Amino acid sequence: MERLMQSIRIGINDKIYVKDPESSDLGKRIIEQSILMIDEMGFESFTFKKLGVCIKSNESSIYRYFENKHKLLLYLASWYWGWVEYKMVFATTGMTDKNEKLKRAIEILTQTVKEDVSFSHINEVLLNKIVINEYSKSYLTKEVDQENKEGYFVIYKRLVNRLHEMIKAVNESYPYPSSLASTVLEGSLHQYFLKEHFPMLTDCNDNITPTEYFTDLVFRALNPKTYG
Amino acid sequence: MERLMQSIRIGINDKIYVKDPESSDLGKRIIEQSILMIDEMGFESFTFKKLGVCIKSNESSIYRYFENKHKLLLYLASWYWGWVEYKMVFATTGMTDKNEKLKRAIEILTQTVKEDVSFSHINEVLLNKIVINEYSKSYLTKEVDQENKEGYFVIYKRLVNRLHEMIKAVNESYPYPSSLASTVLEGSLHQYFLKEHFPMLTDCNDNITPTEYFTDLVFRALNPKTYG
DNA sequence: CAAATATAATAGTAATACTATCAATATCTA
DNA sequence: TAGATATTGATAGTATTACTATTATATTTG
Structure with missing residues (x-):
């Protein structure tokens, strides 16, 4: 896995940057150090x-x-979600049991990054922390509609949509698959934040992970008759 | 209800402001106009x-x-959540059926504000929009722990806690009552945002409300055997 | 009416978020 | 290898932000 990851390139909308930071040494230092500094x-x-x-x-x-710096944040976020998407697709393609597949997907999407899997200059552990603390700021702006039109959020949207499809595969009659998918992705970041700063507002701690909470929640929602 | 609301004062931590804006005409104009401008x-x-x-x-x-302006945002948010708390407590005290009580609470917490119920100078409709678009920014900061210690988020925390208690009352064996409560409050703001800017990522629209989605979700989670 | 308080007016500072220009290098190409 | 081209660095400059400080002028209150 680590080996494989090193040769992957995340395809990022080229309107986000003026010059591709992957194309030069300076560009890579900008990405590397901005992650540490933010x-x-x-x-x-x-x-x-x-x-x-x-x-x-x-x-x-x-x-x-x-x-x-706003565009830089959009770049970092796109890279992060592209990386998560890659991990999720890699981990779930070929799985035939739809329940297991969804479970695995939720696992990937809601787990913290614990070690730097090392795309050379990108520290995924810190990038994950940045996404938890800063991602909302990238879309809670007056320019969101314009930037959305220009495709700055495609990767994230695609990711939510993949989860949405897996939810539908498990229970096609569940009426809110999109909302459930977006709740899992956004809610997961939020639970990590609460765990760190408002522990009274979450059940997540050193023993209970957001992954457990959301896995439980999603399967209760999709399968009320047989779960638990 | 309107009459009653007009005479209510929301008790806000006095460390948030230097001088109480409710104490003068200028202060009230600051609040009134900052809501319009933000x-x-x-x-x-x-x-x-x-x-x-x-x-x-x-x-x-x-x-x-x-x-x-950060402190001003904290003030506006505290006021908003204090107002929501008041509405929720008012609407649910005395209710004996725990299921109905929780349902009513979720309704209050997740509905949009449609008309200005008019605390004289505060436009609640716009304030609700501000909370949807800006609330996260008030806590996604490096100073959050310090500000939390100083009590800037007490009202919000109390509100999550009230919901948490109602969830426990309905199903005391549900393992994630705090996380579910915080998911409802934060997720509701998020679903409203998505409805407006990323309609593909939500099932909420002119016919389906975040209230319906979260009511359904919470009761599926709490009562998997009998719901639906 | 005097004293205290609140507000307004003006000025000033350091930092931010850029833009513009030009010089110094490095690289690539004929 | 010279000459063109692209990349980076250095310097300077602008408008705006986020304040602080001082002084003057209203307004309230005792």
């Missing part, structure tokens, strides 16, 4: 100026890769 | 300078009420 100081405090100092490059050079 | 231009573009122009007052005068 995790460290939070997206609000992060600036291209600070990043420039950190990678010993110039602010103006970074602007040649990304219009602004 | 709804109109989004929280990112909103500044105290612009607000000053809008209410024909001075930037520096606004700083005497709120340290910064």
Whole structure:
């Protein structure tokens, strides 16, 4: 798996960047260090100026890769969801038992990333933390409709849709497959956040994972007669 | 109900503001107009300078009420959740049927606000929209633990807890009552957002409400043997 | 009416989020 | 290998943001 992952490229909408950061050494340093810095100081405090100092490059050079830090966040998020999508498809294709398949998918989608599987310069553990803390900010904007039209969220939408399809496969009469799918993806990030900062608002802790909670929830919803 | 609401005061942690905006005419105009402006231009573009122009007052005068716009958002959110809590408690106290009580609570917590019930200067319809679009930003910060310690989120936490208690009352053996409660509250805002901007990711539309989806979900989760 | 308080007006600072220009390198191509 | 081209770096500059400080002017209250 690790070997395989190293040669995978995540296809990201090329309108998100001015110049593909994968195409140069500077570009890769921008991605690598921005992940470390955003995790460290939070997206609000992060600036291209600070990043420039950190990678010993110039602010103006970074602007040649990304219009602004918002676009950089969109890039990081797209990369993350593309990576999760890859892992999910890889883990579930070929599975014939629909229940098991859905269960496995939920597992992949709701688990934390524990070790850096190492796409060379991208630290997936920190990127996962960034997505938990910052992803909402990438779409809770006044420009969301325009940016959605331009395709900045396609990967995420495709991922929700894949889950939606698996839910339908298990119970085609369940009336809210899309909402359930989006609830699992978004809710999972939220439960991780609560676990860290508002432990009173969640049952998730060192023993109970968001994966257990959502697996249970989804199968109760889909199969009320036989579950539990 | 309307009459009653007009005389209610929402008790907000006084560390959120420098000077209580309810204590003066200027303070009320700050609240009133900031709601209109944040709804109109989004929280990112909103500044105290612009607000000053809008209410024909001075930037520096606004700083005497709120340290910064983040604190103002915390204030608006606290007010909103306090108002929702009031409505929920009002609607459910005295109900004896635990199932009906939970159902009614979910209804209140997940419905949109359709008309301005008019706390004089506060437009609840717009405030509800602001909460959908901006609430996450109030806690997805590096300062969240400190601010939580100072009690800036007590009302919201109390509300989640009330729902948690009602869930337990219906099914005390359900293993994830806190997570389910927080999922309903946060997920409801998310479904409204998706309905508006990513309709493919939700089943909610003009005919299906987040209330129906979450009522169904919660009762399927709590009562798998008899529901549906 | 005097004192206290609230608000307004003005000015100023450091940082942010860029844009523009030009020089220095590196690389690729004829 | 010279010459063109692309990439990066350095410097400067602008408008806006997010404040703080000071002083003046209303307004309230005792």
